[in-house]
Amino acid sequence: xxxxxxxxxxxxxxxxxxxxxxxxxxxxxxxxxxxxxxxxxxxxxxxxxxxxxxxxxxxxxxxxxxxxxxxxxxxxxxxxxxxxxxxxxxxxxxxxxxxxxxxxxxxxxxxxxxxxxxxxxxxxxxxxxxxxxxxxxxxxxxxxxxxxxxxxxxxxxxxxxxxxxxxxxxxxx
Amino acid sequence: xxxxxxxxxxxxxxxxxxxxxxxxxxxxxxxxxxxxxxxxxxxxxxxxxxxxxxxxxxxxxxxxxxxxxxxxxxxxxxxxxxxxxxxxxxxxxxxxxxxxxxxxxxxxxxxxxxxxxxxxxxxxxxxxxxxxxxxxxxxxxxxxxxxxxxxxxxxxxxxxxxxxxxxxxxxxxxxxxxxxxxxxxxxxxxxxxxxxxxxxxxxxxxxxxxxxxxxxxxxxxxxxxxxxxxxxxxxxxxxxxxxxxxxxxxxxxxxxxxxxxxxxxxxxxxxxxxxxxxxxxxxx
Numbered sequence: 522x523x524x525x526x527x528x529x530x531x532x533x534x535x536x537x538x539x540x541x542x543x544x545x546x547x548x549x550x551x552x553x554x555x556x557x558x559x560x561x562x563x564x565x566x567x568x569x570x571x572x573x574x575x576x577x578x579x580x581x582x583x584x585x586x587x588x589x590x591x592x593x594x595x596x597x598x599x600x601x602x603x604x605x606x607x608x609x610x611x612x613x614x615x616x617x618x619x620x621x622x623x624x625x626x627x628x629x630x631x632x633x634x635x636x637x638x639x640x641x642x643x644x645x646x647x648x649x650x651x652x653x654x655x656x657x658x659x660x661x662x663x664x665x666x667x668x669x670x671x672x673x674x675x676x677x678x679x680x681x682x683x684x685x686x687x688x689x690x691x692x693x694x
Numbered sequence: 695x696x697x698x699x700x701x702x703x704x705x706x707x708x709x710x711x712x713x714x715x716x717x718x719x720x721x722x723x724x725x726x727x728x729x730x731x732x733x734x735x736x737x738x739x740x741x742x743x744x745x746x747x748x749x750x751x752x753x754x755x756x757x758x759x760x761x762x763x764x765x766x767x768x769x770x771x772x773x774x775x776x777x778x779x780x781x782x783x784x785x786x787x788x789x790x791x792x793x794x795x796x797x798x799x800x801x802x803x804x805x806x807x808x809x810x811x812x813x814x815x816x817x818x819x820x821x822x823x824x825x826x827x828x829x830x831x832x833x834x835x836x837x838x839x840x841x842x843x844x845x846x847x848x849x850x851x852x853x854x855x856x857x858x859x860x861x862x863x864x865x866x867x868x869x870x871x872x873x874x875x876x877x878x879x880x881x882x883x884x885x886x887x888x889x890x891x892x893x894x895x896x897x898x899x900x901x902x903x904x905x906x907x908x909x910x911x912x913x914x915x916x917x918x919x920x921x922x923x924x925x926x927x928x929x930x931x932x933x934x935x936x937x938x939x940x941x942x943x944x945x946x947x948x949x950x951x952x953x954x955x956x957x958x959x960x961x962x963x964x965x966x967x968x969x970x971x972x973x974x975x976x977x978x
Contacts, residue, residue, distance in 0.1 A: 657835075665902050
């Protein structure tokens with residue numbers, strides 16, 4: 522352990538990237554853009570990639586971006602995915618606020634708590650999407666939301682791991 | 695910003711407070727825009743069209759790549775069991791030829807009958823032909839992205855069909871791409887009828903790629919497995935006699951059907967003008 526800690530692979534002179542501040546937000550927008558992939562699928566079971574990466578960053582660090590950046594990122598997500606404009610703006614900003622409040626309450630965190638928190642947030646996201654679709658005239662049975670919800674929750678750890686890798690890269694660690 | 699106590703610094707306290715205010719303002723802006731886009735969707739037409747012009751061409755370009763790759767794979771697969779396939783296709787071709795001759799005779803007869811009745815039918819030419827290059831794969835809504843836009847003459851509200859059947863109607867149009875509300879979306883209600891017997895029915899998407907069909911008149915369930923649903927032309931938006939779906943399962947007062955034009959494998963989608971132009975003005 523001690524030897525492993527001493528034998529750092531870190532290269533001397535390699536610090537944070539000059540654009541490190543914008544990397545988290547850029548990755549969120551980039552994953553939102555996955556909606557432009559030529560996938561024609563009618564099940565709707567794919568996860569909300571942008572949202573997964575957003576909470577992945579926010580659960581990893583408390584300051585990946587100034588909180589209000591969630592609003593423009595949400596707008597980009599709305600426009601790219603074709604959901605009603607304003608849904609992700611409100612939801613993503615509310616997520617930032619909720620996690621700030623959670624941060625003030627929690628004494629400690631571990632993987633299970635983070636996964637549980639993420640699961641709750643993903644469930645709220647799916648439910649709101651379903652509710653807004655119902656308001657827009659497309660009331661599908663709530664059971665149809667369960668498979669994408671399960672898939673998203675199972676995918677979150679992978680997403681968090683990828684985010685942590687990007688975080689280490691941008692900080693030059 | 696998330697620390698509970700930023701210390702004694704007045705500046706830090708204020709910046710924490712204002713960041714909270716900014717978040718709350720962001721939530722309200724979002725809710726306001728959401729209410730606006732639910733109540734007055736037309737307000738966002740331009741910006742949504744502009745966004746489509748960014749993502750549409752990306753999807754189109756990548757679609758070419760995946761289509762080529764898929765073509766190579768299926769092309770190789772076609773050589774496998776080529777002799778058996780050849781025989782089967784020949785039999786199908788012969789059966790098809792007989793049916794085509796029959797259908798041609800019926801069309802001719804139909805034309806004569808219509809001429810006798812002095813019925814005039816509006817001719818509808820395709821406005822544009824595009825490909826379905828993307829879809830809303832992570833939401834309860836069923837949208838697809840079509841690779842043609844207003845520069846090709848596509849307008850919001852126009853019906854979209856494929857050679858196999860009805861695809862849906864245009865709901866967002868950018869200059870280079872447009873978004874189609876598929877028939878399998880819950881909000882897409884199509885006046886239809888049963889090909890066998892002509893009983894009027896209503897087709898409504900179920901949000902999972904299938905369609906609910908219900909008879910207009912309550913009573914005995916008129917559906918059978920394998921029944922074909924076609925558009926009736928009522929309402930004036932969709933042209934009549936376009937096949938929509940095939941019934942696969944019956945339930946208590948209707949049936950579940952699968953769209954005949956599967957957006958995932960449909961190679962071309964044809965945008966047509968609304969069947970009766972007055973209907974276009976009413977569609978949201």
